[in-house]
Amino acid sequence: GNGRRSWSIIIAIVAPIAAFILLFILTCWLLKRGTRKYNAIHGENGYDITTIESLKYDFTTIEAATDKFSDANKLGKGGFGEVYKRLSRGSGQGTEEFENEAVLIAKLQHRNLVSVLGFCLERDEKILVYEYVPNKSLDYFIFDRAKEGQLDWSRRYKIIGRIACGILYLHEDSRPRIIHRDLKASNILLDGDMSPQISDFGMARIFGIDQTQGTTRKIAGTYGYMSPEYAMQGKFSMKSDVYSFGVLVLEIISGLRNRDFYETDGAEDLISYAWKLWKDERPLELLNPVLKNDYSRNEVTKCIQLGLLCVQEDPADRPTMATIVLKLNRHSAKLPMPKQPAFVFDSRTDGRMPDKGLESDQSTTQSMPPSIN
Structure with a gap:
């Protein structure tokens, strides 16, 4: 009787501990798997919230930098407008798509590509901000x-x-x-x-x-x-x-x-x-x-x-x-x-x-x- 009672006590103590350890291992595995999946989907493409937020400019800052988009600060013209420039308000591109693709362009890093510094999504405006290059165009x-x-x-x-x-x-x-x-x-x-x-x-x-x-x-x-x-x-x-x-x-x-x-x-x-x-x-x-x-x-x-x-x-x-x-x-x-x-x-x-x-x-x-x- 005493032997059986001892085994019952041991099982009663060990079983919850073993179950807890197994649950802990399973939880860690699931978390690690989820992190990998998130990184594969978001981190690799650069679409995570931190990256997007770090690239955002407020409209007031851009407006001040261009003196309210004055002609005096216009560098030239590109395929879609002036070269300081903002997107047409009639653009059909969605906000989320614009954000994701702005981040994508910002991730292009090469000495012979103009760097994207950020973007602005305010007052129905969609604006990409490039670094300033001093010697105009070729x-x-x-x-x-x-x-x-x-x-x-x-x-x-x-x-x-x-x-x-x-x-x-x-x-x-x-x-x-x-x-x-x-x-x-x-x-x-x-x-x-x-x-x-x-x-x-x-x-x-x-x-x-x-x-x-x-x-x-x-x-x-x-x-x-x-x-x-x-x-x-x-x-x-x-x-x-x-x-x-x-x-x-x-x-x-x-x-x-x-x-x-x-x-x-x-x-x-x-x-x-x-x-x-x-x-x-x-x-x-x-x-x-x-x-x-x-x-x-x-x-x-x-x-x-x-x-x-x-x-x-x-x-x-x-x-x-x-x-x-x-x-x-x-x-x-x-x-x-x-x-x-x-x-x-x-x-x-x-x-x-x-x-x-x-x-x-x-x-x-x-x-x-x-x-x-």
């Missing part, structure tokens, strides 16, 4: 006869290489991958060291890991930089950015605008002019005369060849940004010979400029918020 220098001499060939070559690195980051190294869709000289800002920073993500698109192409029914972009498949069919991909980069490279070399090109030597635009000179084995004639006294023949020829490869009509014939960066960093780089590039004239788009603004699309990608610099 077009301010390369298309101005009084200022073009400030960028010698060595500096221009570095600018081309750094822009390529920034686009490569967006295409392959950022998470998620991003297609900019509005690369142009006015969207390349120059910092105090004249190093380029890509800005204005108002038309950018997020691409999934396995996604290679998107489509839209409403074309938004800048004529002269848009690839033919995008301008005429609404199809866009990484190779659309490559096309825009090619146009930009030819503009940096020549100091001529593709979209405002005056007919020269029988060519109707900068691309056809560059192609004609290449075919005639006179590529160096494309170089801006202000640069003729000090330049690398090899670098200029390589950049012209890369520029022409980037504007090939078939996207499959255009190099990737990884290939472009690799070739720019090599002194002797063997490149394929370019074919006749794509020429997009007004007549091929019914003489109309593409619509600009928010898009109504059928793409499986998500849209990024129009940007405020």
Whole structure:
């Protein structure tokens, strides 16, 4: 009887302790599992409350910084408005979507991308705040006869290489991958060291890991930089950015605008002019005369060849940004010979400029918020 009583006492003591230990272990396991799941969903994408709150600006602060959005403080214009700028109040983007995507853009960290400092959601306003870049945009220098001499060939070559690195980051190294869709000289800002920073993500698109192409029914972009498949069919991909980069490279070399090109030597635009000179084995004639006294023949020829490869009509014939960066960093780089590039004239788009603004699309990608610099 005493033995049974002792075992009963032991069981009565041990059982609750064992049950408590098991319950404690189970609780810890569930908490750890929940934390991992939360981090996977929220932390990895940066959508947690702390991150969002740390990026918020109040409207009064922004209004004071821009002197109530006065013209005197306007730096320029982007795809969706002035470059200090705020979103249209008519934007259909929801508050939660805007917050999440503002945080997403803020997580893009590269020396050649303009940094996002925060955002504001007050008084029916949606505003993104970018860091200030002091030396205005690239077009301010390369298309101005009084200022073009400030960028010698060595500096221009570095600018081309750094822009390529920034686009490569967006295409392959950022998470998620991003297609900019509005690369142009006015969207390349120059910092105090004249190093380029890509800005204005108002038309950018997020691409999934396995996604290679998107489509839209409403074309938004800048004529002269848009690839033919995008301008005429609404199809866009990484190779659309490559096309825009090619146009930009030819503009940096020549100091001529593709979209405002005056007919020269029988060519109707900068691309056809560059192609004609290449075919005639006179590529160096494309170089801006202000640069003729000090330049690398090899670098200029390589950049012209890369520029022409980037504007090939078939996207499959255009190099990737990884290939472009690799070739720019090599002194002797063997490149394929370019074919006749794509020429997009007004007549091929019914003489109309593409619509600009928010898009109504059928793409499986998500849209990024129009940007405020």
